[in-house]
Each structure stands twice: as structure tokens, then as C-alpha cells.
Amino acid sequence: MRPGSCTNAPVRVERFAVQTRDPELAHELVSEIYGAHRALISGNSEDFRFSLCSAAVGSIACDVMTHSVSTRVVMEPLRHLTAAYLKGGRVVVGRGRADQRFGPGDVVLYPYGVGFGARWSNTDQAMLRIDFGSVATLAAATTDSDPATFRFLGMRPVSPAMGRYWRTLMIYLHSDLAATQPAIGQPLVLAQTEAMLATAALAVFPNTSLAPVSRPRFGRVGPSALRRAVAFIDAHADEAVTLADIAAGAGVGARALQLAFAGHCGSTPMGYLRRVRLDRAHCELQAADPGRGDTVGQIARRWGFAKRSRFAASYRRVYGVSPSHTLRA
Numbered sequence: 001m002r003p004g005s006c007t008n009a010p011v012r013v014e015r016f017a018v019q020t021r022d023p024e025l026a027h028e029l030v031s032e033i034y035g036a037h038r039a040l041i042s043g044n045s046e047d048f049r050f051s052l053c054s055a056a057v058g059s060i061a062c063d064v065m066t067h068s069v070s071t072r073v074v075m076e077p078l079r080h081l082t083a084a085y086l087k088g089g090r091v092v093v094g095r096g097r098a099d100q101r102f103g104p105g106d107v108v109l110y111p112y113g114v115g116f117g118a119r120w121s122n123t124d125q126a127m128l129r130i131d132f133g134s135v136a137t138l139a140a141a142t143t144d145s146d147p148a149t150f151r152f153l154g155m156r157p158v159s160p161a162m163g164r165y166w167r168t169l170m171i172y173l174h175s176d177l178a179a180t181q182p183a184i185g186q187p188l189v190l191a192q193t194e195a196m197l198a199t200a201a202l203a204v205f206p207n208t209s210l211a212p213v214s215r216p217r218f219g220r221v222g223p224s225a226l227r228r229a230v231a232f233i234d235a236h237a238d239e240a241v242t243l244a245d246i247a248a249g250a251g252v253g254a255r256a257l258q259l260a261f262a263g264h265c266g267s268t269p270m271g272y273l274r275r276v277r278l279d280r281a282h283c284e285l286q287a288a289d290p291g292r293g294d295t296v297g298q299i300a301r302r303w304g305f306a307k308r309s310r311f312a313a314s315y316r317r318v319y320g321v322s323p324s325h326t327l328r329a
Contacts, residue, residue, distance in 0.1 A: 010185040010186060014056045016053075019049075020051075021050070023039075023041050023050070033052075033054070034075075034078055034082065034129075035075055036076045037073045037074060037076060039073045042071070047068060050065075052066075057190060059131040060128070060173065061128070062129075064125070064127070064174070065125050066125075067122070069122070070122075071119065073118050074117050075110075075115055080131065080132065081129070082127060082128070084128070085126050086102055086106050087124040087125065089123030090120060093117070105167075107157055107163045108155050110155065111155065112152060130201070135150075136150040138242075139202055142243070142254060151208055152205050158203075158205065158206055163204070173193070183307075186301040188302070189306045193306070195242055225252045228250040229257060229261075232245075232246055233246060233273050237276045237280060238303075241273060243269055247269075257269055278311075278315065281299050281302075281305070281315075282323075
């Protein structure tokens with residue numbers, strides 16, 4: 001098994017919750033989690049209320065932060081790529097003419113890699129933190145660009161529809177991480193969710209990978225490279241495999257491999273991987289015994305399918321029966 005590959009053991013979810021009326025303690029916590037900053041709080045300190053609930057697994061963290069009084073902060077560069085949607089209150093981010101204002105229901109991607117200023121009053125924010133490096137690496141793999149030059153170009157989604165999409169993702173993740181046994185605690189689900197969030201961030205927020213630049217022409221990928229890619233997927237389907245992993249295993253570029261799969265297989269490398277995992281789940285269901293406590297949900301999550309309804313629909317489409325029928329047969 002490759003270094004860093006996942007096992008079937010669930011990944012531990014780290015949780016904590018803090019409530020305080022002490023502004024100094026609150027902003028010490030903000031500095032520790034998000035990044036060093038200076039804060040100037042106005043208003044009556046006796047009215048100060050602060051709460052932060054956080055759950056983290058892998059490279060993903062979901063927070064809900066409330067802050068009751070008017071505050072100005074000067075932030076140093078954030079430690080993670082941090083997005084939020086405002087459940088209440090207003091936030092202004094930037095400096096001078098570059099200030100942007102956000103209100104209830106808005107989605108904001110806080111600047112990454114640079115310091116910035118912000119101010120808010122009585123704010124309630126749901127936040128999502130992910131690893132910037134994984135997003136930059138994915139952008140480079142899919143556009144043949146340099147991850148060192150990748151950056152986000154704005155704080156707002158590229159369209160209202162994409163903003164709603166990001167908000168829906170955040171609501172789902174917050175809900176799942178709040179569950180006693182979150183689906184994302186399964187290694188394959190976690191790996192796919194991390195990749196999905198990186199992909200979504202590239203689509204939702206303006207960035208250099210969306211900019212119109214000239215692209216090199218991709219060489220043809222021959223049958224031998226496709227066979228190597230298929231063999232790699234078959235051998236590592238139970239691991240946290242990414243597009244970059246498959247391309248490296250085949251010895252070709254990620255974008256070229258995607259084009260080859262589309263042209264020769266009518267699919268994508270990750271689509272083929274999902275089909276292999278569906279087949280493995282099918283075999284496991286055939287060998288399972290409900291009397292031993294085996295369930296469709298357990299097997300689906302073990303093979304990276306977080307939502308049972310979606311797994312069942314894919315399963316029925318391929319095998320003509322429901323997964324529960326196979327389990328009982």
C-alpha cells in the first residue's frame with residue numbers, strides 16, 4: 001500500500017466549542033485558529049458575546065462563529081483558505097476603495113496569502129476552512145499551470161448560482177460533521193470530499209485557472225498509458241486516489257489523461273474509479289451477511305459513497321436491483 005493511503009478505519013473528527021464574554025480570550029482564539037491579527041472593539045464591553053463551534057477532519061474544518069459587538073481587525077495572512085456565508089450581521093473586507101460589503105446570505109472568500117482589513121457588527125458566520133495547497137495543486141494538474149503562481153482573484157462567487165451551490169455544500173458539510181457518525185469520517189469519503197471541495201472552489205470563486213491564457217497542445221496518450229492508468233486504478237481503488245495520482249501512475253499529464261479517457265472510454269479517470277468502487281461494493285454486498293450486522297450504508301461508505309440514496313440509484317442503474325436486494329439475496 002502506498003504511503004499515505006487510507007485504511008478502512010474511520011478518521012477521527014475533532015470538535016470543540018467555546019463561549020466567552022472576554023474579548024481578549026475571544027481574539028486570542030481567533031488568532032490561534034485563523035491567523036494573527038489586531039482587533040479594535042468598540043461599544044460597551046459588557047455587551048460582548050462570542051461563541052465558536054468547530055469540527056475538523058482531515059484538511060477540512062467547519063466553524064460557526066458569532067461576535068456581538070462592532071469590531072475592526074487587521075489580519076495577517078490566513079493559515080487556510082477560508083470561506084463563509086453570513087447567517088446574520090454585516091462584514092466589510094478590504095482597504096479603502098477596495099472595500100467589499102457582505103450581508104446576510106452572502107458568500108465570501110476571505111483573501112488568502114495577503115494581509116487584509118475587516119470590520120463587522122453583530123455577525124454570525126458559518127465558515128469552511130480547507131488546505132490552499134490542495135486547491136493550487138488541482139488547478140495546476142487540470143490546466144498544466146504552475147501551482148506557485150496560482151491565486152484567487154476575488155472574494156465573491158462568479159455567479160449567484162455558484163454562490164448558492166457553495167452555500168449548499170457548506171450546509172451539508174456542517175450538518176454531516178455534527179452527526180454522531182459522520183459519513184465524512186470514512187477515509188474514502190473524506191478523500192473524495194477534499195477533492196470535491198478543491199474542485200468546487202476552483203469553479204465558484206474567480207482564480208487564475210479560469211483566466212483566458214494560452215494553453216500548450218497536449219500530446220496523444222497511447223493505449224499503453226491508458227492500460228497503465230486502468231491498472232493503477234484497479235490496484236488502488238481502496239485508497240485515497242486523486243487525478244494526479246492516476247496520471248503519475250500512467251506516466252502522463254493529468255489533462256492529457258482526461259482527454260484520453262473521454263475519447264477512448266467515454267468517461268473520466270475519476271468516473272472510471274467510481275465505477276470500480278461500485279463493482280467492489282457490489283462484490284462485498286454479495287458476500288455480506290445481514291445476520292453479522294452488515295449493512296448497505298456501511299459498505300457504501302467504505303467504498304466512498306457518502307449518500308446512500310445516490311449510491312442506491314447508481315447501483316440500480318448498473319445492476320438492475322437495489323443494493324438491499326443484493327444484501328438479502
